[in-house]
Amino acid sequence: MTSTTKSVHIKDGPPSDVEEIKIESDYLRGNLINTMKDSLSAGIPDDDNRLMKFHGSYLQDDRDLRNERQRQKLEPAYQFMIRVRTPAGFATPKQWLVMDELAHKYGNGTLKLTTRQAFQMHGILKWNMKKNIQEMNDALLDSIAACGDVNRNVMCSPNPNESPVHAEVYEWSKKLSEDLLPQTNAYHEIWLDGEKVVDSTEETEPIYGATYLPRKFKIGIAVPPMNDVDVFSQDIGLIAIVEDGKLAGFNVAVGGGMGMAHGDEQTYPQLGRLIGYIPAEQTVEVAKQLMMIQRDYGNRSVRKYARFKYTIDSRGLDWLTGELHSRLGWELEEVRPYHFDHNGDRYGWVKAVNNRWNYTFFVENGRVRDTDSYKLMTALRKIAEIHTGDFRLSPNQNLVLGDVTSANKKEIEAIIETYQLENPAEQSALRRSSMACVSLPTCGLAMAEAERYLPSLITKFEGLLDEAGLGDQEIITRMTGCPNGCARSALAEIGFIGKGPGKYNMYLGGGFAGERLSKIYRENVGEKEILDELRPILNRYAKEREQGEHFGDFVIRAGIVAATTDGTNFHKV
Numbered sequence: 001m002t003s004t005t006k007s008v009h010i011k012d013g014p015p016s017d018v019e020e021i022k023i024e025s026d027y028l029r030g031n032l033i034n035t036m037k038d039s040l041s042a043g044i045p046d047d048d049n050r051l052m053k054f055h056g057s058y059l060q061d062d063r064d065l066r067n068e069r070q071r072q073k074l075e076p077a078y079q080f081m082i083r084v085r086t087p088a089g090f091a092t093p094k095q096w097l098v099m100d101e102l103a104h105k106y107g108n109g110t111l112k113l114t115t116r117q118a119f120q121m122h123g124i125l126k127w128n129m130k131k132n133i134q135e136m137n138d139a140l141l142d143s144i145a146a147c148g149d150v151n152r153n154v155m156c157s158p159n160p161n162e163s164p165v166h167a168e169v170y171e172w173s174k175k176l177s178e179d180l181l182p183q184t185n186a187y188h189e190i191w192l193d194g195e196k197v198v199d200s201t202e203e204t205e206p207i208y209g210a211t212y213l214p215r216k217f218k219i220g221i222a223v224p225p226m227n228d229v230d231v232f233s234q235d236i237g238l239i240a241i242v243e244d245g246k247l248a249g250f251n252v253a254v255g256g257g258m259g260m261a262h263g264d265e266q267t268y269p270q271l272g273r274l275i276g277y278i279p280a281e282q283t284v285e286v287a288k289q290l291m292m293i294q295r296d297y298g299n300r301s302v303r304k305y306a307r308f309k310y311t312i313d314s315r316g317l318d319w320l321t322g323e324l325h326s327r328l329g330w331e332l333e334e335v336r337p338y339h340f341d342h343n344g345d346r347y348g349w350v351k352a353v354n355n356r357w358n359y360t361f362f363v364e365n366g367r368v369r370d371t372d373s374y375k376l377m378t379a380l381r382k383i384a385e386i387h388t389g390d391f392r393l394s395p396n397q398n399l400v401l402g403d404v405t406s407a408n409k410k411e412i413e414a415i416i417e418t419y420q421l422e423n424p425a426e427q428s429a430l431r432r433s434s435m436a437c438v439s440l441p442t443c444g445l446a447m448a449e450a451e452r453y454l455p456s457l458i459t460k461f462e463g464l465l466d467e468a469g470l471g472d473q474e475i476i477t478r479m480t481g482c483p484n485g486c487a488r489s490a491l492a493e494i495g496f497i498g499k500g501p502g503k504y505n506m507y508l509g510g511g512f513a514g515e516r517l518s519k520i521y522r523e524n525v526g527e528k529e530i531l532d533e534l535r536p537i538l539n540r541y542a543k544e545r546e547q548g549e550h551f552g553d554f555v556i557r558a559g560i561v562a563a564t565t566d567g568t569n570f571h572k573v
């Protein structure tokens with residue numbers, strides 16, 4: 001199949017409405033230039049909102065205000081979220097300052113560090129969107145392809161200069177991100193007053209074609225033994241193989257993905273499956289070919305069955321490798337040995353190979369804001385004003401201050417001291433390894449609280465751990481407000497997926513290093529039941545665990561839940 005032109009790749013029934021919108025959008029332009037100018041409504045029509053995603057933004061409304069506004073016969077409190085593409089979570093201090101300024105000027109005064117190492121800004125009004133994007137652009141930041149049916153922000157283990165391999169891997173994540181970007185000029189025309197392409201029928205998307213991908217596509221690179229990027233949750237997961245202290249190449253895992261729909265067992269979270277090893281210089285070519293296989297064979301009829309994982313599972317892994325080898329004209333080598341021991345972050349000061357320092361600290365659920373008692377946002381602004389290194393957003397919603405000189409370290413330590421920034425050593429291991437998605441009030445898909453609720457639930461879990469004599473036990477705990485899985489809750493040792501207000505499905509048994517999915521333990525439970533269920537399990541864990549046994553492994557050995565060995569048996573209890 002050729003990879004140019006405006007051909008539609010439709011399989012399995014008539015195309016979904018989104019496919020129609022894409023094909024008619026003229027390479028993602030739609031009517032956005034005009035609808036963004038329309039001052040009659042703070043919102044935009046649904047068709048344009050579908051296209052907005054490709055420009056890194058969603059139309060949302062403040063759900064806390066929805067009922068009251070409806071009562072007053074007002075339209076919902078429409079606002080936009082912008083997601084900024086930062087491959088591997090890299091930002092310069094200057095870029096940090098710009099994000100901080102824009103969050104105050106146009107957003108809700110907070111920043112969210114996301115589970116995929118990007119920034120999100122919430123609460124931007126329609127009239128400020130263009131100015132916001134232009135000011136981001138002046139700081140060399142953009143939101144192209146941060147959402148939508150394209151390759152998204154490319155992740156990688158962020159700890160800079162921890163080894164020369166980390167630096168190399170960072171370069172690969174940047175290159176993948178750049179080389180897989182859509183080529184359309186639409187973003188420049190709509191947001192940056194770029195010159196209009198005279199005849200857009202001449203425009204091509206050499207990789208994507210005019211209908212882009214059937215669904216979102218995600219790539220992440222891990223450097224063992226850390227699996228902080230949750231490499232098996234990605235459509236393409238790359239595992240760095242290091243030989244003689246240098247990056248040799250990558251093991252390639254395909255078809256991971258976290259989302260599912262409640263009540264439809266044909267949808268499920270799935271782990272990436274390893275298909276072989278590639279030398280580093282083949283990375284972009286292999287990623288491109290895999291993405292184009294998904295472009296050509298993914299389901300364009302029903303979006304909930306459209307992710308790469310279903311394309312692979314419905315045809316088999318052998319089909320995929322056969323297709324890939326024939327497109328490449330060569331075969332992947334055998335998977336090389338690797339070992340992961342953890343999917344969390346490594347906190348505190350770490351001396352880097354170049355005698356500089358990195359400081360990783362805990363940002364609860366990735367929300368950067370000032371409160372009366374904790375001026376995190378101000379402290380980070382002060383740090384950005386004097387920091388000579390860089391910022392790295394971690395895949396667990398935390399922040400790394402990278403490339404810090406010894407002299408700079410003293411100044412940064414003074415700011416940390418003045419503002420009493422969270423000392424990772426003072427947070428419980430349980431809290432440090434917890435994660436929640438945005439959920440309410442901005443996410444239109446949320447069924448239950450996540451970011452605003454998990455911190456208080458963790459406090460109660462800390463009490464249970466104390467009661468059980470488990471002290472500072474680390475247990476990966478994650479919560480999402482719906483089954484889409486934005487905080488990768490299906491990979492947690494204790495996971496919660498929102499079902500309705502105050503109610504969650506409770507999952508147990510995910511692997512500590514992100515190597516195993518969890519299993520449902522209780523359906524539709526509220527806080528009291530959650531605590532009542534967890535207390536005896538933690539007590540048993542305290543008494544019966546083996547040396548070094550992680551909680552997720554214990555609940556399986558103890559027969560509390562069965563192991564999920566593959567996404568296709570995620571729902572089988």
Ligand code: HEM
Pocket residue numbers: 058060081112113114115116117120233257258259260366397436437438439442443444445484485486487488
């Ligand atoms: C059907 C599937 C999905 C849909 C429709 C969806 C939709 C959304 C929406 C609407 C938001 C914005 C929430 C807000 O900022 O108010 C969001 C946030 C986010 N999503 Fe998803 N999502 C899906 C699955 C996933 C998965 C599987 C991942 C990765 C494992 C993911 C990663 C993210 C990230 C990183 C954020 C940013 C917020 C955060 O870090 O909590 N999404 N998603």
Ligand code: SF4
Pocket residue numbers: 437438439440443444445446447450480481482483484485486487
């Ligand atoms: S998991 Fe659901 S509730 Fe949470 S941000 Fe994603 S879509 Fe929204």
